[in-house]
Structure formats: C-alpha cells, structure tokens
Amino acid sequence: MENTLNWFLHDNGREARLARTCAQGVVGAAAAAVTYYGGIAPEWVSICVCPVVMAVLSPVMQYLGEGAADEG
Structure with a gap:
C-alpha cells in the first residue's frame, strides 16, 4: 500500500499523472x-x-507528496 501511495504522489510518468487526474475528477x-x-x-x-x-x-496532493518525501 505504501509503495502505491508513493507512486501515486511522486511519479511524474504518464500513468501516474493520468491516475491523479482521474482521481480528482x-x-x-x-x-x-x-x-x-x-x-x-x-x-x-x-x-x-x-x-x-x-x-x-491538486495542491493538496502536491503537499501530501512533499510530506511523504520528507518522511521517507
């Protein structure tokens, strides 16, 4: 689960960006x-x-990603 969340918040690949956009939608x-x-x-x-x-x-997810990067 943690790896999936890290991928979701940190990866800038096409798949991750699409997943974030779909979740926001x-x-x-x-x-x-x-x-x-x-x-x-x-x-x-x-x-x-x-x-x-x-x-x-969008900025909330960015903030969460930065917080996860600081912890990991």
Whole structure:
C-alpha cells in the first residue's frame, strides 16, 4: 500500500499523472452530485463545484507528496 501511495504522489510518468487526474475528477464529480441531488445549491453552483474541487485537490496532493518525501 505504501509503495502505491508513493507512486501515486511522486511519479511524474504518464500513468501516474493520468491516475491523479482521474482521481480528482471522480472526487469532483461526486461533490457536484452531492450538491445537486442534495438540493444544497442551485444548478449553476453544482456545475462549478467539480472544477473548483479539482483545483483545490491538486495542491493538496502536491503537499501530501512533499510530506511523504520528507518522511521517507
């Protein structure tokens, strides 16, 4: 499990970048679905949630990768 996480956070190969982008997209789409189907926000807000979540996740994953590099 630890090797997989290190690969996911540190590798800059095509496969790792694609995996990170897909993971961000899934989390963003899930957040948008929760806001839309939960009636939490109007429809236009739900459309904007996915890219905002993806934009926030990118630096968070970079920070996690730097922290893992410091520990390992």
